[in-house]
Amino acid sequence: xxxxxxxxxxxxxxxxxxxxxxxxxxxxASEADDAVQExxxxxxxxxxxxxxxxxxxxxxxxxxxxxxxLRSRTxxxxxxxxxxxxxxxxxxxxxxxxxxxxxxxxxVGLALLVVLxxxxxxxxxxxxxxxxxxxxxxxxxxxxxxxxxAARQLASRARRRVQGADTPRxxxxxxxxxxxxxxxxxxxxGDFQGLVAVLDPDVVVHIDAAxxxxxxxxxxxxxxxxxxxxxxxxxxxxxxxxxLVNGEVGLVWAPDGRASRALSFAIRDGKIAEVEIIAEPARxxxxxxxxxxx
Numbered sequence: 001x002x003x004x005x006x007x008x009x010x011x012x013x014x015x016x017x018x019x020x021x022x023x024x025x026x027x028x029a030s031e032a033d034d035a036v037q038e039x040x041x042x043x044x045x046x047x048x049x050x051x052x053x054x055x056x057x058x059x060x061x062x063x064x065x066x067x068x069x070l071r072s073r074t075x076x077x078x079x080x081x082x083x084x085x086x087x088x089x090x091x092x093x094x095x096x097x098x099x100x101x102x103x104x105x106x107x108v109g110l111a112l113l114v115v116l117x118x119x120x121x122x123x124x125x126x127x128x129x130x131x132x133x134x135x136x137x138x139x140x141x142x143x144x145x146x147x148x149x150a151a152r153q154l155a156s157r158a159r160r161r162v163q164g165a166d167t168p169r170x171x172x173x174x175x176x177x178x179x180x181x182x183x184x185x186x187x188x189x190g191d192f193q194g195l196v197a198v199l200d201p202d203v204v205v206h207i208d209a210a211x212x213x214x215x216x217x218x219x220x221x222x223x224x225x226x227x228x229x230x231x232x233x234x235x236x237x238x239x240x241x242x243x244l245v246n247g248e249v250g251l252v253w254a255p256d257g258r259a260s261r262a263l264s265f266a267i268r269d270g271k272i273a274e275v276e277i278i279a280e281p282a283r284x285x286x287x288x289x290x291x292x293x294x
Contacts, residue, residue, distance in 0.1 A: 022066055024116070025125065026070070038062075042065075059129075060139065063125060074121060110257070122154050125140065126154035126155040127158035129143075164244045167247045176249045180242055180265060180272075188234060196224060196227050198272055203275065206274075207277045236253070236255070239255045244288075245263075248264060261279050263277055
């Protein structure tokens, strides 16, 4: 029978793979580490002699753990829906390293994490395991308790959501993408003049109640007024990503891999003429978000 030291060594050989699976499933570095640790505990309580393919067995176990965590997360969200209050600035878990989270999100793709977060737990599992790690639908079926054909459909639905295949493109033009990306680049750099350059001088910005600071106006007029306030958020812009928002190129702020703010733009005569900043939970949930195609 394999000894504890041998088993621990084999587990360590698989740790990075398991963490990669768990992070894509959960979108949280700390939760991914918890899922990997739980997988080790389950392995240590199992009869290793009965495991023919340790790597595959561990992938299945970590996927089951993540699925349980996602289902629990979904239940908690539904239970707290009526009491949910949006904060003007999203709070970070004190146990989370924001820089580490940002690097992980960048390695996966922040926009992808945002869309994955909006899938059902089973859809997310099927897409991540099959499309990102090549796990067969037969194996996925056993994890989600469905047939292989049903597992294939789960992945297909998820893929369409990720790609925005069911959302009509309203105006995904080169000019639109270029302007929104220029706005984001200037925002990240804290470049006041760069922001003004892409804004219509008479730009109008609508801010919903959840996005506005207490006592601050919910409408801003003029490029310089908007740019002046926007540059103060430059340090948080690392977690902002260009995405399709209701079929048009917009921006989404997702400090924990979950959409917290969305910006939609109206463009006229080559400039951003109108901006809407959305943070109300119900409105965010109703947005159709998708990853921009390359």
